[in-house]
Amino acid sequence: MKDVGMKPESLRRARASAELLAPPHCIELLRSGDTEKGDPLKTARVAGILAAKRTDELIPLCHPLPIHRAEVTYELGDDRVRIIAEVETIGPTGVEMEALAAASLAALTIYDMLKPYCEPAEMSIRDCRLDEKRGGKSQYKRKLP
Amino acid sequence: MKDVGMKPESLRRARASAELLAPPHCIELLRSGDTEKGDPLKTARVAGILAAKRTDELIPLCHPLPIHRAEVTYELGDDRVRIIAEVETIGPTGVEMEALAAASLAALTIYDMLKPYCEPAEMSIRDCRLDEKRGGKSQYKRKLP
Amino acid sequence: MKDVGMKPESLRRARASAELLAPPHCIELLRSGDTEKGDPLKTARVAGILAAKRTDELIPLCHPLPIHRAEVTYELGDDRVRIIAEVETIGPTGVEMEALAAASLAALTIYDMLKPYCEPAEMSIRDCRLDEKRGGKSQYKRKLP
Amino acid sequence: MKDVGMKPESLRRARASAELLAPPHCIELLRSGDTEKGDPLKTARVAGILAAKRTDELIPLCHPLPIHRAEVTYELGDDRVRIIAEVETIGPTGVEMEALAAASLAALTIYDMLKPYCEPAEMSIRDCRLDEKRGGKSQYKRKLP
Amino acid sequence: MKDVGMKPESLRRARASAELLAPPHCIELLRSGDTEKGDPLKTARVAGILAAKRTDELIPLCHPLPIHRAEVTYELGDDRVRIIAEVETIGPTGVEMEALAAASLAALTIYDMLKPYCEPAEMSIRDCRLDEKRGGKSQYKRKLP
Amino acid sequence: MKDVGMKPESLRRARASAELLAPPHCIELLRSGDTEKGDPLKTARVAGILAAKRTDELIPLCHPLPIHRAEVTYELGDDRVRIIAEVETIGPTGVEMEALAAASLAALTIYDMLKPYCEPAEMSIRDCRLDEKRGGKSQYKRKLP
Numbered sequence: 001m002k003d004v005g006m007k008p009e010s011l012r013r014a015r016a017s018a019e020l021l022a023p024p025h026c027i028e029l030l031r032s033g034d035t036e037k038g039d040p041l042k043t044a045r046v047a048g049i050l051a052a053k054r055t056d057e058l059i060p061l062c063h064p065l066p067i068h069r070a071e072v073t074y075e076l077g078d079d080r081v082r083i084i085a086e087v088e089t090i091g092p093t094g095v096e097m098e099a100l101a102a103a104s105l106a107a108l109t110i111y112d113m114l115k116p117y118c119e120p121a122e123m124s125i126r127d128c129r130l131d132e133k134r135g136g137k138s139q140y141k142r143k144l145p
Numbered sequence: 146m147k148d149v150g151m152k153p154e155s156l157r158r159a160r161a162s163a164e165l166l167a168p169p170h171c172i173e174l175l176r177s178g179d180t181e182k183g184d185p186l187k188t189a190r191v192a193g194i195l196a197a198k199r200t201d202e203l204i205p206l207c208h209p210l211p212i213h214r215a216e217v218t219y220e221l222g223d224d225r226v227r228i229i230a231e232v233e234t235i236g237p238t239g240v241e242m243e244a245l246a247a248a249s250l251a252a253l254t255i256y257d258m259l260k261p262y263c264e265p266a267e268m269s270i271r272d273c274r275l276d277e278k279r280g281g282k283s284q285y286k287r288k289l290p
Numbered sequence: 291m292k293d294v295g296m297k298p299e300s301l302r303r304a305r306a307s308a309e310l311l312a313p314p315h316c317i318e319l320l321r322s323g324d325t326e327k328g329d330p331l332k333t334a335r336v337a338g339i340l341a342a343k344r345t346d347e348l349i350p351l352c353h354p355l356p357i358h359r360a361e362v363t364y365e366l367g368d369d370r371v372r373i374i375a376e377v378e379t380i381g382p383t384g385v386e387m388e389a390l391a392a393a394s395l396a397a398l399t400i401y402d403m404l405k406p407y408c409e410p411a412e413m414s415i416r417d418c419r420l421d422e423k424r425g426g427k428s429q430y431k432r433k434l435p
Numbered sequence: 436m437k438d439v440g441m442k443p444e445s446l447r448r449a450r451a452s453a454e455l456l457a458p459p460h461c462i463e464l465l466r467s468g469d470t471e472k473g474d475p476l477k478t479a480r481v482a483g484i485l486a487a488k489r490t491d492e493l494i495p496l497c498h499p500l501p502i503h504r505a506e507v508t509y510e511l512g513d514d515r516v517r518i519i520a521e522v523e524t525i526g527p528t529g530v531e532m533e534a535l536a537a538a539s540l541a542a543l544t545i546y547d548m549l550k551p552y553c554e555p556a557e558m559s560i561r562d563c564r565l566d567e568k569r570g571g572k573s574q575y576k577r578k579l580p
Numbered sequence: 581m582k583d584v585g586m587k588p589e590s591l592r593r594a595r596a597s598a599e600l601l602a603p604p605h606c607i608e609l610l611r612s613g614d615t616e617k618g619d620p621l622k623t624a625r626v627a628g629i630l631a632a633k634r635t636d637e638l639i640p641l642c643h644p645l646p647i648h649r650a651e652v653t654y655e656l657g658d659d660r661v662r663i664i665a666e667v668e669t670i671g672p673t674g675v676e677m678e679a680l681a682a683a684s685l686a687a688l689t690i691y692d693m694l695k696p697y698c699e700p701a702e703m704s705i706r707d708c709r710l711d712e713k714r715g716g717k718s719q720y721k722r723k724l725p
Numbered sequence: 726m727k728d729v730g731m732k733p734e735s736l737r738r739a740r741a742s743a744e745l746l747a748p749p750h751c752i753e754l755l756r757s758g759d760t761e762k763g764d765p766l767k768t769a770r771v772a773g774i775l776a777a778k779r780t781d782e783l784i785p786l787c788h789p790l791p792i793h794r795a796e797v798t799y800e801l802g803d804d805r806v807r808i809i810a811e812v813e814t815i816g817p818t819g820v821e822m823e824a825l826a827a828a829s830l831a832a833l834t835i836y837d838m839l840k841p842y843c844e845p846a847e848m849s850i851r852d853c854r855l856d857e858k859r860g861g862k863s864q865y866k867r868k869l870p
Binding site: 001002003004005056057058061063064065068091092 | 736791795813815834
Binding site: 327333348420430 | 563
């Protein structure tokens, strides 16, 4: 694990997202929040926030960071939901991996809760990516396609 | 968390995969195993196996299962690597989520270790999906495209 | 940690509950699910289920058990909410502690999410207890007061 | 998880407690420290301190904090034991939940270790509450009844 | 992680130990149980039992196993303490690593609690080894030197 | 857990090591990195780094610390491998236990991966010790024997 002790602490923000493809009747279940396992979006938000806080346990070379903010929001389409995770810290290194982990685990949680309602071929997670980071020596913002 | 106590125990297998897109010089680093953070493919294998074993902590409505086997392998392309996770148990419920979690966390670990060598716009994880499951009442095998 | 290897496996159920006292306007927030930290009852359900699954990490002399079912429900009063946790396993020892841990952590999660809306003196958790257990050599059902 | 990045860091202290009711012969076992599962009070102290350090994993919207001190002490009565947890940090947000989690898990650990010696109806945890907090913009001290 | 699904389940036992060397006045502190951080032997017992239960998280290629029994005991010498860990399960693979992990973490916990009372050169852990295993296809018992 | 809130933060470094004795053909397997469970040295490095980051969960009275660097390296002999762990933080207390935990868990991971290739009597871990610490009020460097 690299030495970050000599890097200055600064406000770091990252936003990442992932997209879950699912049949329209499954996306309807996300809107109603009513599946046999509970409310997928609210459960996935908790899973994503918890994942952000323990990213250094899940991704071996990540540094532990004092997460100051973590949030998961959603954009619902007809046959897809985009999961957006935002994370902030004040620290010597960025929170890109924390945001990516939060988006990934939230997406997997929704997948798990929709699984009884469709076939495996009908669901997949695609385009898990960093959308923006601020703080540190490099800025980044993904251009819209 | 649903009741699975009355479901019969049987051998369950699942194979899932995810694809990380990265520039060719980064894929070369995967082949050589030589980055400033260590060997990405071998580190990601460990991260994936550990994720399979703690899936029930990461995905809230998953049941704890006695994982009997977990493995992570790779298919390297020119500008991508496919991460393949296989998990087995003998239990009342399947290991799809364990395989998906292993593939996702292994992909994120590789992302983290390649991050110093390219721009955020050059990497993303796509097409995280279940490829096959066996055991239980339904079989599934994804058709090749 | 006691030896349970020679005890026969059987279906074990436990139901435990805890009561959180809070001002009526806070209980209203539970009904609406709308606080600055999110939806308390749905978040606390997740916290309780996760706690049930990791009870053996939290309570040192508890055995790890393959939790087959865990659920958290609520009874809302005017100035209180009763949190009810039910847990099941098929194993050599009971799930009382799992149910008690689920109820306690769900209660603490609600407390945490209502904390910005009232004074510390206005909230407390009381009467965290086992309500029923089945399976094993002893049955138990708490008599109504 | 709320943003606490802009809140100033200051010394934060919290003291919480919970009360376990148990038959007098069980309270005697706490004094002697001699049960078939080991020494309840010393084991529960460890469980409480560990809980304080991982509160942000257990209570989903809690922030990770660098715990500087955590201690668990006891007041033994004839048919009850009060578990008192004190936690300190220097951080942007308080440690109330850490103290409450420590008191709760310590109480559950004692419950687990006394369980073989009495009936479920004879034990319960009551009155888990915040007793004092210092630091941050609001002070609090519970008045004696 | 190797496939153990086809191996028959049987009763498995393992006993491992480690030896901590420390100055006589530190060993006296172990007897009295009275250090500024608490009672070392009782705290280390808890640490060892917890380590046995989470060995599959700590040692990446270990399988999760339903630990049926875990215990830590001590043999005190003049300038050393031997930490003995015994673990049992009924499963398809043995618990050697669980016993070794329990002995190691218990030894490190004692080291941590004695650390304020002596110089680093005066303490070390040596001879961490498997003493006996039973069950499975191979038996083993370490010969006395 | 002792109060470290009033101790000044400073750069803290610790180096610890442990030695695993194993038959020469097993040490050869470490060089080739080719066992049925995977590459022992690279897997053990990950296990050691992860252990350093969660030392406060494993050793009950340790404080959580923002680990800034953790690394595991090896010195291979004919019938032994020395595992060397170095850890750094900027904090109010040292990282000796983190370095010792990293060395111990890395050693146990190698042990686990070599286990299929030799008899239990042929392997043991010895001489797990602190080699150097810097920062804080006391310096330490172990003298060569």
